[in-house]
Amino acid sequence: MNALALLTAAMLAIVGLSMTAEAAGMDDGQRTITISATGSVLVKPDIVLISTGVSSEAETARDALDENSRLMRQVVSTLKDFGITGRDIQTTDFGVHPRYKNYRDGRPPEVTGYRVTNSVRIRVRDIAKLGEILDEIVSLGSNQIGGIQFDVSEADALTDEARKRAIEEASRKAKLYAEAAGEELGEVLRIEEHVSGGGPRPMAMESTRMAAAAAPPIEAGASTLQVRVTVVWAIE
16 A cells, blocks of 8 residues: 555656746657755854954044044954964944934034944954953954854855765655656756755844953854755656
8 A cells, every 4th residue: 555655646746846846848749757855964164254343532623532442452453463464353433423402492403522433353263262252352452243143164064065965865765756657867957956054044143332251151053054955857
């Protein structure tokens, strides 16, 4: 009974998928079998991207800029001391903004000071050091911490491995169905793929002013990179 049910299901799948293939523009009468399968690889991020910066305020723009530059130089110098090279430090924002005092009696707003902001995007290639890095730069004056994203340095190679596993699984299923239906697989007519996972993964961290404290725990976790393929074979 099980063998008969499997044979019936295989034949129905082949007939139905042949009709789909013909609708897609294949020659009339071309018998095909279409299989979708997924290949997965468990990936552990080994790169983290994070935004950090300094916001400074003073009565004059000059004083605010001088203080901001002094603190930012300390932050950048410390990042380099941790082995973060210049190519992994990129300025993403810089601005000088007046601060106003508003009056309710109709008088125009009055400039009471200035705020200077300077932010950089850094790429840390040793996640184990991230907590220590954050603790140190906050102690030196970095009071702006943005969102964290985790990434994988060898994503291309891992994706290729997932592709191989997906094709192997699709081939296994196709051979099973063809054998159960008493047919033989022919040449591959079409392969389509859909990739998901493995890219940068955001972890929310609200931009905020931070006080020096113990090094914050940062956990990269793991995620699954998947490739789903749809393969169409001719049936001989």
